[in-house]
Amino acid sequence: MAGAAVGAPDYDCIVIGGGHNGLVCAAYLARSGRSVLVLEAANQVGGAAVTREFAPGFKVSACAHLLHLMPGSMIRDLGLDSRGLQMAATGMPTTAIAPDQSPLPINPDNPAVLAGRSGADAAAFPAYHARLRRLAEALHPVLDRVPPRLGTDSWQARLSWLRIGWRIRRLGRRDMRELLRIGGMCVQDLLDEHFETPLLKGALGFDAVLGTRAGPRSPGSVFPLLYRMAAEVQGGSALAQPVGGLGALSDALARAVLAAGGAIRTATVVRRILVQNDRAAGVVLESGEQISAANVISNADPKTTFLQLLGVEYLDTGFVRRIAHLRAHGVTAKLHLALNRLPQFTGLPHSALIGRLLLAPSLDYIERAFNHAKYREFSSQPIIEITVPTASDASLAPAGGHVLSAVVQYAPYELAAGWQHERARFADLIIDALERCAPGLRASVESAELLTPPDIERQFRISGGHWHHAELALDQFFIVRPVPGASQYRTPLGGLYLCGAGCHPGGGVMGIAGRNAARALIREAA
Numbered sequence: 367m368a369g370a371a372v373g374a375p376d377y378d379c380i381v382i383g384g385g386h387n388g389l390v391c392a393a394y395l396a397r398s399g400r401s402v403l404v405l406e407a408a409n410q411v412g413g414a415a416v417t418r419e420f421a422p423g424f425k426v427s428a429c430a431h432l433l434h435l436m437p438g439s440m441i442r443d444l445g446l447d448s449r450g451l452q453m454a455a456t457g458m459p460t461t462a463i464a465p466d467q468s469p470l471p472i473n474p475d476n477p478a479v480l481a482g483r484s485g486a487d488a489a490a491f492p493a494y495h496a497r498l499r500r501l502a503e504a505l506h507p508v509l510d511r512v513p514p515r516l517g518t519d520s521w522q523a524r525l526s527w528l529r530i531g532w533r534i535r536r537l538g539r540r541d542m543r544e545l546l547r548i549g550g551m552c553v554q555d556l557l558d559e560h561f562e563t564p565l566l567k568g569a570l571g572f573d574a575v576l577g578t579r580a581g582p583r584s585p586g587s588v589f590p591l592l593y594r595m596a597a598e599v600q601g602g603s604a605l606a607q608p609v610g611g612l613g614a615l616s617d618a619l620a621r622a623v624l625a626a627g628g629a630i631r632t633a634t635v636v637r638r639i640l641v642q643n644d645r646a647a648g649v650v651l652e653s654g655e656q657i658s659a660a661n662v663i664s665n666a667d668p669k670t671t672f673l674q675l676l677g678v679e680y681l682d683t684g685f686v687r688r689i690a691h692l693r694a695h696g697v698t699a700k701l702h703l704a705l706n707r708l709p710q711f712t713g714l715p716h717s718a719l720i721g722r723l724l725l726a727p728s729l730d731y732i733e734r735a736f737n738h739a740k741y742r743e744f745s746s747q748p749i750i751e752i753t754v755p756t757a758s759d760a761s762l763a764p765a766g767g768h769v770l771s772a773v774v775q776y777a778p779y780e781l782a783a784g785w786q787h788e789r790a791r792f793a794d795l796i797i798d799a800l801e802r803c804a805p806g807l808r809a810s811v812e813s814a815e816l817l818t819p820p821d822i823e824r825q826f827r828i829s830g831g832h833w834h835h836a837e838l839a840l841d842q843f844f845i846v847r848p849v850p851g852a853s854q855y856r857t858p859l860g861g862l863y864l865c866g867a868g869c870h871p872g873g874g875v876m877g878i879a880g881r882n883a884a885r886a887l888i889r890e891a892a
């Protein structure tokens with residue numbers, strides 16, 4: 367047994383980690399009347415949703431750079447608008463780019479722009495999108511709930527299953543059959559059924575594989591696409607960029623925690639979770655300080671929580687094996703460029719620069735990029751999601767300067783040649799790929815920062831540097847996420863809960879895992 371907490375605990379709840387999910391969880395718990403303390407290792411709150419200076423005067427949303435998944439109800443509930451959250455850009459357009467082709471706006475509401483490439487695709491796009499959106503809408507209530515438990519006859523579990531079944535039943539015969547047919551399919555097969563334009567298929571396939579260790583031919587790759595769309599249904603589906611970057615969202619969440627009576631300590635690393643009488647009883651900090659609590663909620667990823675902070679001695683071997691085998695090696699890197707002028711992408715209007723650009727010219731291109739990751743190599747021609755946040759928010763760079771923020775795949779965590787030897791070559795190769803679409807870009811680069819998955823692991827304390835804290839796939843989803851025995855936010859140890867991206871419904875700046883975890887704890891205490 368670790369150190370003992372005697373008498374009344376210092377807090378009702380300690381949240382380990384002030385990532386956005388930890389903050390959301392803390393805000394809801396504090397609003398329920400509980401005393402709450404958030405302990406964040408970094409100097410600032412937000413985890414992978416922060417704004418940092420990466421070159422003198424140049425700031426960027428390190429890791430997450432687009433906001434589109436957080437439910438409007440949560441933003442309203444927590445009063446984030448009145449706590450400093452403002453948008454620099456909303457409804458940001460998506461444009462597919464390629465070195466040898468003119469840019470293609472991807473907009474199902476305006477398929478006419480596609481007609482010049484393919485009349486058939488222009489005709490098919492709205493119906494394809496509408497159907498996927500209907501399927502996603504049926505899935506969306508699944509995201510927002512604590513997953514029901516298997517093997518229990520409780521009315522809550524029965525009601526949950528009934529609700530899910532009813533939403534799917536309401537789809538009607540044709541859509542229900544389509545959901546069953548495509549749910550486990552690879553996204554290449556789905557897109558080949560509907561479209562012929564490689565640039566369009568590449569852009570649509572990109573969203574299916576973003577953040578995951580999968581290519582468009584990987585079985586089950588339709589699932590993350592539907593899942594992302596289901597989350598977007600709650601978030602209003604519009605890509606947005608807060609003024610001041612994603613860190614502004616996290617700062618607003620922190621203010622919501624404080625306004626509800628919670629407390630936050632940054633630069634405070636938790637070393638161990640305290641256990642007393644077979645329950646979580648508080649934490650021990652790196653400094654040696656002990657803080658007791660009736661409940662401990664971890665925003666850290668599942669491997670960190672169980673294998674480092676708790677310790678295997680408190681868990682049965684089957685559970686430890688499941689956590690150890692959880693697939694959580696990231697493949698996503700981030701490149702930040704400080705530029706001395708606005709980048710000029712060939713043929714791209716300025717209005718498109720305010721949105722996101724996707725460099726993934728075809729499904730074959732993506733699959734080839736993914737092939738490297740299977741052999742622990744980085745892609746020689748990576749796929750890239752590009753934003754230029756300064757196109758809509760001048761506060762992020764000195765006068766005349768601009769920032770380019772690029773999410774890049776595939777960059778495997780466990781690079782065979784070792785990242786310390788290869789990082790400069792990879793950064794160079796990404797800039798080359800960008801230069802082919804935006805001639806002159808390289809000459810305008812003042813400074814560059816590359817975050818590889820091991821950098822993300824180290825700087826953001828995420829095992830494997832994984833976008834979702836653990837791969838989001840059919841075998842690590844919903845009632846088996848992160849693993850059986852911890853999929854309702856409760857863990858095998860009484861008083862210990864999870865609230866981060868490693869739980870249902872996964873990563874992305876959504877806040878739902880945090881809100882669901884708070885609900886699970888409040889419900890259990892009732």
Ligand SMILES: Cc1cc2nc3c(=O)[nH]c(=O)nc-3n(C[C@H](O)[C@H](O)[C@H](O)COP(=O)(O)OP(=O)(O)OC[C@H]3O[C@@H](n4cnc5c(N)ncnc54)[C@H](O)[C@@H]3O)c2cc1C
Binds near residue numbers: 666699700876
């Ligand atoms: C390169 C990249 C790009 C991305 N882009 C997007 C995007 O554009 N849009 C989007 O929606 N999502 C994006 N994501 C995903 C998204 O950023 C994450 O899924 C999400 O931010 C995870 O939030 P979280 O609160 O669950 O965990 P985290 O943000 O990881 O927060 C966990 C917190 O716990 C803290 N912590 C861990 N251990 C301890 C300890 N021992 N003591 C104290 N504190 C501790 C960490 O410091 C951290 O602050 C991206 C991810 C990556 C990697």
